[in-house]
Amino acid sequence: MVERWSPIAEFERLWSEMDRLVSEAFGRTTRPFFARALTAxxxxxxxxxxxxxxxxxxxxxxxxxxxxxxxxxxxxxxxxxxxxxxxxxxxxxxxxxxxxxxxxxxxxxxxxxxxxxxxxxxxxxxxxxxxxxxxxxxxxxxxxxxxxxxxxxxxxxx
Missing domain, CATH: 2.60.40.790 (Immunoglobulin-like)
Structure with a gap:
């Protein structure tokens, strides 16, 4: 199946992966970028x-x-x-x-x-x-x- 490339979806995936890595390294979870943006x-x-x-x-x-x-x-x-x-x-x-x-x-x-x-x-x-x-x-x-x-x-x- 062919999936259309979306830069926003790619950025969200990258940010989520960075969040996961920081969580594993420091034992805590930060709020994802888009959750912060939506609360503002x-x-x-x-x-x-x-x-x-x-x-x-x-x-x-x-x-x-x-x-x-x-x-x-x-x-x-x-x-x-x-x-x-x-x-x-x-x-x-x-x-x-x-x-x-x-x-x-x-x-x-x-x-x-x-x-x-x-x-x-x-x-x-x-x-x-x-x-x-x-x-x-x-x-x-x-x-x-x-x-x-x-x-x-x-x-x-x-």
Missing amino acids: RPAIDLFDTGEALVVRAAVPGAKPEDLEVSIEQNTLTIRGRCGSMLDEETAKHVTWYRRELGYGEFSETLTLPAPVDADAAQAHIEHGILTLTLPKTSEARVKRIPVQQPTALAAAVN
Whole structure:
């Protein structure tokens, strides 16, 4: 079977092999490169319901007090901490055999595609997903304009 060469997959394989060698040499495991890269930037969905923009961000392990959300003009910023980490006392007494769950701070800024009413915005977190509902301003909402015939033409047609 012929397999297409991917430089990213090759780099990931090389990094994984280097991680394995370091683990064997020093008796500890470091987090793989791509796991670190993914914790620095949460996965984000942004969609429009017509009445509001909805943003969903994957922030596993984050609590409400770990997150800060702000809107300035048409820019949304989400900052916080997420992931899994042991407290210092527990971390002193453990032997790691595998460690891939990341932990860290992040800051993500999005330019919103439409003006929103920041005063009416809502945010909640459930099962590691931060959901922001940002109602669009009345100017940004789609308005249907009915098409009418001129009254003289409408009378002639009937």
